[in-house]
Amino acid sequence: MTKLWDKGYQINHDLEAFMAGSDPLLDLKIAKYDCLASIAHAKMLATINLLSPTECEALTSELKEIIKLLVTDSFNIDMDQEDIHTAIENHLIAKLGDIGKKIHTGRSRNDQVLTALRLYSKAKLEDIYQSMIAALEVFYAFTSKYQNIPYVGRTHFQKAMPSSFGLWGGAMLESLLDDIKLINNAYQIIDQSPLGSAASYGVNLELDREYSSQEMGFNKVQNNVLYANNSRGKFEGIIIHGLSQIMLDLAKLSTDIIIFAAPEFGYLNLPEEFCPGSSLMPNKKNPDPFELIRAKSASVISKLMQVMEISRGLPSGYNRDFQETKEPLISSFEITQQSLEVVALIMAKVTVNEEKCLAGFSPEVFATDHALALATSGVPFRDAYRETALNIDKLELNDPVSNILAKKHQGATGNLGLDLLYQQIQDLKQNSLG
Known part of the structure; x- marks a missing residue:
């Protein structure tokens, strides 16, 4: 297998395994997208006359075949290939000869x-x-x-x-x-x-970065x-x-x-x-x-x-x-x-x-409501708080349902605004990211 950085010497095998790490497995998850980017790159190279229309078509067709192989788990990366970029380029060279060697023109891994x-x-x-x-x-x-x-x-x-x-x-x-x-x-x-x-x-x-960006569906060029x-x-x-x-x-x-x-x-x-x-x-x-x-x-x-x-x-x-x-x-x-x-x-x-x-309800759960009721009757809240605190054992159990429904200010238990949340969810369904 030819490495993309091949200089005519062999790297130490143990070091090679260390540097490749988990890339041969992880890269299969991004392989489809590497092919799609390569297709866009090939088309761009053709627009600036670094690939002929025939060469571009051959590369595009073979890259699409790799995507089909990926769908059926029929495309693998060998450890000595290091990554998906090498595996794809080696595949293109094996299938297309010198045409495959041109795909890397103007780009780096x-x-x-x-x-x-x-x-x-x-x-x-x-x-x-x-x-x-x-x-x-x-x-x-x-x-x-x-x-x-x-x-x-x-x-x-x-x-x-x-x-x-x-x-x-x-x-x-x-x-x-x-x-x-x-x-x-x-x-x-x-x-x-x-x-x-x-x-x-x-x-x-003279790379046309805008062309390849549009081909891949990006919003803009970085x-x-x-x-x-x-x-x-x-x-x-x-x-x-x-x-x-x-x-x-x-x-x-x-x-x-x-x-x-x-x-x-x-x-x-x-x-x-x-x-x-x-x-x-x-x-x-x-x-x-x-x-x-x-x-x-x-x-x-x-x-x-x-x-x-x-x-x-x-x-x-x-x-x-x-x-x-x-x-x-x-x-x-x-x-x-x-x-x-x-x-x-x-x-x-x-x-x-x-x-x-x-x-689960017990009288003390309604202590705050009791203190606030005293406050609304004219008792200063700090006094209402202390009076309630000193008489916790005398509080009565209220109706929890009536209690939650009575709290009507925005966002409280009796005014949840769920209809607004529902509309937000519906709006999201009509849109996509970006």
Whole structure:
């Protein structure tokens, strides 16, 4: 196998394996996008007469054949090929001879991998966007159905004030809607073509970077060829930051569900099909999926830190360190995608036990409402607070449903604004990223 940097000598085999790392496996995930970028590059080379129309057609046709092989898992990368770029070029040379040797004209593996990862990231962000909409719809249906069922809200995990599943669900919905804004912002930032930046410094050819950018569907060309390479790591960090915010929300959701579904609470009923058992204890039905999501949120956050730390101390231009940012990016996409799908799957079948929710109320939960009632009658609030605090044992149990419905100010339990959230979700369904 010929290496793209072949100088007539053989690199040490053990060192070669070390440097290739996991790229032969990871690169299969971006192989399709490398082919698409190569097709655009070939067409661009033809427009500036560095490829003939016949040569361009031959390369384009063979690159499309590689994409077909990838679909059927029939295209592999050998360890001594190092990466997908070498594997594809060697395949083209084997099939097309000297024509295959022309595909790399005017580019480096640096802008190749940048472009492939950029195209891959755009596609995966779109997948995340669609999965978030699906999860939002499921969660909206849950929230709308159970919005007027009250339960005891907590601060410091102590009984605080009446809450409701409408308030809880609405909070999750609004947070995820903000996360979509982060995903959209990440998409807009990365939607620029780095192809033509070569090894960070451009080339002495009349490359038509705008042409290849449009061929690949980018919004614009990433202008400065040095910044194109400097943005590797930075752009991955921007993406993973957005994904980590989604996972933070799913982690909080998971912890709440684990608590609410515990027998001592019993607010939520988790279907048995989503609750593995214990190998020892016959009585156990465990909320394993939510525990894993909570743990995986830490994994995504750690990958954000990994990418930022790898990039932090590097000088301008390409550095081999960037190879180590590929796995955190790909893994973060996969973890977040799977987590969103699992949450949507389970939440579609979770139900609320209204009886258990009402049973959790005790008189002291209404202490704040009592103090505020005194304040509205003319008692200074600080005096009303002290009087209530000194007479907690004399408070009476109120009707929780009436209580939550009576709180009518914007965003409170009796005025959730779910119709506004519903409209936002519908608007998202009509649009795409960018």
